[in-house]
Amino acid sequence: MSQSGSTAGAPTVPATPDRATIAQFLAEIDPALLLAVLVHLTGDRSKLDQYGGALHPVVIRTARVAHEVDPEGAAALREELAGVIGDGVAGDPPLGVPDLALFKQIAEMVVGEDVPDEFLRVLREQAGFVGNERSVEALVQPPASFDVVVIGAGLVGIDAAVKLHEAGFNFTVFEERDEVGGTWSRNRYPGVAVDTPSHYYSLSFELNSDWTHYYPFGAQYLRYLKSVTDKYDVIDKVQLRTSVKSMAWDEAKAKWVLQIVQDGQHRTVEASAVVTALGFFGTPVKPDIVDADKFQGVVMHSSEWDSSVDLTGKKVTVVGAGCTAVQIVASVVDQVSELTTISRQPHWIVPEQVGQEVSPAMNWAFTHLPYFNQWFRLRTYWYGSDKGYEVSRIDAEWAKDHLSVSPANDVVLQVCLAYLDATFPEHPELKAKLTPDFPPFAKRVVKDPGYYAALKRDHVQLLTGSIERFTEHGYIATDGTEVEADVVVMATGFQLDWLSTIEITGRDGQTLAQKWDPTPRAYLGVTVPGFPNLFITSGPNAAILHGGGNNFAGECQVHYIVECLQTMLNRDVKTFEVTQETVDEYNVWVDAEMDRTVWQHGGTAHGYYREGTGKSIVGSPWRMVDYWNELREPRLEKFLLDGKALEAAPFCPRVVWAGRAPPPARPPSRRLCPRRCPGSAGPGG
Structure with missing residues (x-):
């Protein structure tokens, strides 16, 4: 322990x-x-x-x-x-x-x-x-010449550092900030907290016995992450204030050549393999509002919190309705003189208090x-x-006549509706503004840190819409309401960057941005054809949205990456690259299965689960146990090793389909499943 x-x-x-x-x-x-x-x-x-x-x-x-x-x-x-x-x-x-x-x-x-x-x-x-x-026996010990670069020192980057260190690999972690911690270093807004339970949202090999609350606050979680780097002696492998600007594959050397900026100095480094641990959130969304230059007050994004701004007695507006916004509102409501919160589209909120102490x-x-x-x-x-998997699945017959998409989904809906009824019995207009018109889990369900209670306070108002234009001492909302404000907080989330902040050039001069236009695709969310020895965490269709946390998916992916690297050493190959056929075949199944999930629901006008084309590219369609199993070791027939293919075999999600009819779309291959699943007549049988 x-x-x-x-x-x-x-x-x-x-x-x-x-x-x-x-x-x-x-x-x-x-x-x-x-x-x-x-x-x-x-x-x-x-x-x-x-x-x-x-x-x-x-x-x-x-x-x-x-x-x-x-x-x-x-x-x-x-x-x-x-x-x-x-x-x-x-x-x-x-x-x-x-x-x-x-x-x-x-x-x-x-x-x-x-x-x-x-x-x-x-x-x-x-x-x-x-x-x-x-799963892959270490037949060959990693030589010093086989160097690995990890980009990012957040939760997953730290996990990668520990696992690479334990496996004996020579590696370096590049982190652009001046400390480790990723999102928990970046986000310092009032009330910042994790909405996944403390005693689960940690690395499975390093449980923490000292959580003060059943949901950890950001500062304590950051201390936990730092303690892991210290305990496992990997902090010296982290180079802070180092950003990767670009990286290109050198075919002759079989190396990635990275252009980095370290403490303001430009450098070139080479790596046998690169692991990205940047997440898919990078650039804050900052709405471009008319006459912003006229406003005499302070405007800041939640991820760029200015602690020098004292909110005491101020007129404050918080724009947003997601997890960050509700945490800020609940945290500052007693401090400010007037508080306005603006919501384009409400979220479903469950009565699970995040502030309960241990x-x-x-x-x-x-x-x-x-x-x-x-x-x-x-x-x-x-x-x-x-346990939450069926909540995300669409029951077509049920969904015809219900806002919820299945009986399991309806259980969550009724809990949320009951919470609204119990909280706002004398505020029907407020309750109407807070009631979404889409099923639970189509957007992230929010756990209440005291947001509903704050909205009932006399000095708090909730507006629906957004800011249309700024004035000298406030703004005019899209519903015509004129509001005075000293501080406006944009809790408006982040763009889905998908590694777009780094120019990544693979084989034949193709960039990853070009490869992923219009839709990011990967095999198991980790590998991309044309980009050998590049391993991605938090890749497309790899986030566990029905349960768990990023710690789970990250641990699965890091385990898989180490097994791939060890396979390269055992087989004495310089390049490890997924085939295009594998990615195409795999994503036919991903698309078909995603179409059966609530994340494809069309009622969510705003949110990060779906891209502009309407395709859900964030969530994973698999149960967590299936994803864990599939990432125990690489299936080598799916890859080119030094450019050579082993015998091809179709993707088989094994127990994913057990007891259910196959999806309507079928992959092009009709070969028998190499794992000989019962009743198999094709991939996923």
């Missing part, structure tokens, strides 16, 4: 709590988690029968499930566990992993329902019980109780991952 992360702001817990305090802590903790720890520590399976039968799962919001147990049974369980841990457990005990049969039993007890076998391996990893299990009892358990952090993370991952 790792003890990484800053303890600043953590709940007060005695350094060495006495038995009475420990007993009090145990009384406050879900008995299912205590039973998981007891069985794990003792290896005694009979405890599951002794205590498990008395556990009754109860759905709650924070951890999604808790358990009730009769008082006598709960007391006996706590007493037995207290006897095992004695005066409290500190430090890191040897981390043992139960065999799969016992692991499955404990996992089902912790989540309160059946866990199919196909999820066990990913659960063991994502819960932090096992580290990164390599109690001293839970903090003690995360920090000192062996395996507690892992079992809690398993539960959090379970209810935040593929």
Whole structure:
């Protein structure tokens, strides 16, 4: 059980709590988690029968499930566990992993329902019980001459640094800012927080026991990321204040030649392989508003927050309705004299409060109780991952007569509508403005940090539309309302850059921008034909939108990239390049499956899920477990190794299609699936 992360702001817990305090802590903790720890520590399976039968799962919001147990049974369980841990457990005990049969039993007890076998391996990893299990054996150790460049030192770039370091690769990370952290370094606006649960939104190999809230605030998350670079000794591999301006493939050298600017100085560097870890958000969207030069106040984008601007007693406007906007509104509402928020299109908001603190009892358990952090993370991952997959799927018959797209989607819709009704019973006009006309998940669902409560305050108003033009002391909104303002905050998001900030030139002089015009395409979101030894994270159709977080997709992709690099060394090849046929075939299936998702819904006038052509190019159509499986190791028949192809084979999403009819569109290939899936008559059978 790792003890990484800053303890600043953590709940007060005695350094060495006495038995009475420990007993009090145990009384406050879900008995299912205590039973998981007891069985794990003792290896005694009979405890599951002794205590498990008395556990009754109860759905709650924070951890999604808790358990009730009769008082006598709960007391006996706590007493037995207290006897095992004695005066409290500190430090890191040897981390043992139960065999799969016992692991499955404990996992089902912790989540309160059946866990199919196909999820066990990913659960063991994502819960932090096992580290990164390599699929490609390291037959050849990476030579110093095989140098890898990672662009970006955010969450995924840090993960790539750790995994490359562990695999023995010579690598350098280029980061344009003056510190690591990516988006959590860049975004410093009031109330900035992660809307994925703290105990899941971290690297699976480095759990953090010190979260102060069940959703981490930006500053604490940034400290966590920095602690990872320190603990795994990769910070010296990061070159800060270094931006990559362009990179071109040199066929003769089989190297990428990068033009960089480091501390204002231009340099040229070469790399055998390049990993991009820039995300798909780069350039802030700043609306071009008439007469902006006339405004005497301050205008700033949320990602470029000016901390020298004091909002106290000011008239402030926040433009936007997404996660950032609602966090800012909830955070500054008590500070300002007047607050106006302008929404072009509302989001669905769920009553899941992001500000809930971790109690001293839970903090003690995360920090000192062996395996507690892992079992809690398993539960959090379970209810935040593929449990939400069906919510994103369109049931065509249901969608004909409902705003929601399926019965599962309708459950979320009814929760959101009930929250609106309960919050604004006496404000029908406000409720109407806050009710979207598209199904949940067509745009990102927002967790409420106190936004709805803020909108009911007397000094707050909500306008629908945007700013039409500025005046000297404010602006005129598109609905004609004239508003005075001292500060206008543009919480208007980012452009989908897709690496457009770097000129990337591959084989035959073709740039990636040309290759991706009009639509970005990649195989598994990672590799692109014509661009050998280039590996992309946060690529097209690779974001997990139905659950999880960028940490999951990033870990899958980084694992896959290391396996590809190791394959190059094992086979003594200089170039590794996906075939055009593979990308074309794969994306036929992506398009067909995306058409069955809510992200293709036409009712979202604004948002980043769909590009200008209407195609959804951000989200992944696969379940998380399927994406994880597909990225365990490269399928070499899909690639050119030193320009040579192995026997071709069609893309097979394996269990993705299990129990469902195939999509309406079929890939051009009709060969039998090489993995011999049951009933296969073509790709994905």
